[in-house]
Amino acid sequence: MKIYTRKGDEGETGLLYGDKVSKNSVLPEAYGTVDEAQAILGLVRTECEKGSDLEDKIIHIERDLYVLMAELATDPSNHSKLVSGKSKVNEEMIQFLESLIDEITASFELPKEFVLPGQNRVAALLDISRTVVRRAERRAIACDIKDSLAVAYLNRLSDLLWVMARWQEGESITSKSV
Numbered sequence: 001m002k003i004y005t006r007k008g009d010e011g012e013t014g015l016l017y018g019d020k021v022s023k024n025s026v027l028p029e030a031y032g033t034v035d036e037a038q039a040i041l042g043l044v045r046t047e048c049e050k051g052s053d054l055e056d057k058i059i060h061i062e063r064d065l066y067v068l069m070a071e072l073a074t075d076p077s078n079h080s081k082l083v084s085g086k087s088k089v090n091e092e093m094i095q096f097l098e099s100l101i102d103e104i105t106a107s108f109e110l111p112k113e114f115v116l117p118g119q120n121r122v123a124a125l126l127d128i129s130r131t132v133v134r135r136a137e138r139r140a141i142a143c144d145i146k147d148s149l150a151v152a153y154l155n156r157l158s159d160l161l162w163v164m165a166r167w168q169e170g171e172s173i174t175s176k177s178v
Contacts, residue, residue, distance in 0.1 A: 016087070019075040030139035031072035034154075037136055038065045040129040047122045054122070054164070057100060061157065064093050068150055076145050089149040097156040104160075104167050111166060119169040126168060130161035 007014065013023045021027055041058050048055040070087035071079075082088035117127040137154035 015078075016070060016074040017078040017081060019078070021075075026139065026142045026144075027072055027075070030136060030143050030150075031069045033132060033136035033139050034065055034069050034072060037129050037132040038062050038069075040125060040132055041065075044122060044125045044129060047125060054168070057164070060096070061160075064089075064096075064153075067093065068153060071145075071148065071150055072140060072143065076143075079145070079148070089153045091149065094149060094153055094156050097153070097160050101156070101160050101163050104163050108167060108170070110163070115166065115169075117165070123165040123168040126161050126165035130158050130165065133158040133161060 008023065011023050012020045013028055014020055015027060041062050045055055045058050045062075048058065067085065067087060068089055071082060071089055074082060074087070079088070084090040085092065118124045133154055137151060137158065140148075140150045140154055143150075
């Protein structure tokens, strides 16, 4: 099997269910940015202790991001064909993120000031992934998909990644009051 197809050489890409769009249109911009966030989370995992709680949480998120990318890679006219939790974000996926936020924030005191990223490599990579997720959220908003939880999922994910970064910094958080 060849990896290259040459079908995208003219600047178009295929969506799920056969639709074609320009590679720089809002849907590929959105799912491409989610793909970028997922890749950075993979980099975070390389810095985690194998089998750690953080690694397990990130693996779960990475898998859920495939669901989100499937939804964003589908023309809204075909959204009725998507399957909740498999190719369309559902409420349970958002609740999972919220439960992680609650679990982690119960384990330490959140900073009350602006935080300077970069206390350690894992926290810094989590902050990078958070900023990419924020960009993905803006791209998903531009898609203007009705009856979608994609934006809510991305919003919650960016909150979780911020909390995870602070959690990984532990007592070494450097902050700046305004």
